[in-house]
Amino acid sequence: MLKVLLVDDQKLIRDGIRSLLAISGKVTVVAEAVDGSQVISLAETHQPDVILLDLSMPVMDGIQTLQALQQTTLAIPVLVLTTFDEHDLVLQSLQAGAKGFLLKDVCLETLITAITILSQGGSYFMPSITERLLNQVKQTPKSSFAKPAVVETLTDKELEILALMAAGYSNKEIAQALFKSEGTVKNQCSTILSKLGARDRTRAVLHALELGLITGGFR
Incomplete structure (x- = not known):
């Protein structure tokens, strides 16, 4: 309990x-x-x-x-x-x-x-925060990016940043929320995209959703 x-x-x-x-x-x-x-x-x-x-x-x-x-x-x-x-x-x-x-x-x-x-x-954020991005994600063809054969494990901090990316926050906003420099967040976002084999945020979120790394509520 x-x-x-x-x-x-x-x-x-x-x-x-x-x-x-x-x-x-x-x-x-x-x-x-x-x-x-x-x-x-x-x-x-x-x-x-x-x-x-x-x-x-x-x-x-x-x-x-x-x-x-x-x-x-x-x-x-x-x-x-x-x-x-x-x-x-x-x-x-x-x-x-x-x-x-x-x-x-x-x-x-x-x-x-x-x-x-x-x-x-x-972490868990109300689905309405992510509504616009999810609509965009759902309209993105699954074949529009190449997935890596094996996805590298994301760290807890990278998963937290991924959830905020999914919620539609900019690098600047993520940096403010996590008390990091914008440059650090930009580098971490690039690492996340690389691990997921995605060339942009939308495709990274789509792949993360498919893999169950984040959910509708964004764990």
């Missing part, structure tokens, strides 16, 4: 999420907070596998909470749950250390999947 710390200022939302997670039989809420001011102490006490975090809260909002967590030795992945589907919010969350981003209207199955992936060290 996976354990989560639920952080949201609206009691109705907390009650609903807690009830849904209980129905799943796979995840349990071990603690709750109405804002970010109690998150660190609750996380230290209960040691959850994942923190579910709202962004819009009084006293201490989600971005401030993420930033505070970065100053600690806690290594608990944070899944942002919000009502706002905004590009800037996704980037700010990534920059502050979030490992996942979902809208609150997602189905229970998606929420459980995201929690599970984060607990295993992966």
Whole structure:
């Protein structure tokens, strides 16, 4: 049973999420907070596998909470749950250390999947982030690039960058989110394309999808 710390200022939302997670039989809420001011102490006490975090809260909002967590030795992945589907919010969350981003209207199955992936060290971003790129990917002929006979193993960091590439982020945005130089990200993207035998990002994402390296939610 996976354990989560639920952080949201609206009691109705907390009650609903807690009830849904209980129905799943796979995840349990071990603690709750109405804002970010109690998150660190609750996380230290209960040691959850994942923190579910709202962004819009009084006293201490989600971005401030993420930033505070970065100053600690806690290594608990944070899944942002919000009502706002905004590009800037996704980037700010990534920059502050979030490992996942979902809208609150997602189905229970998606929420459980995201929690599970984060607990295993992966990342999960809402499919709507990638909708434009996926449409483009689906229209790309599978025979339009030569696949290597054997794909070199991608590192965890390369998989993280690949997921952001799939989400449509530029090298500059990826660099900002991962606190790297744009040149470093450009080199890593080139390495990823080389390992996947692809000449551009779209073909790299298509091949990665075919190989199961990333999913619709982009692990």
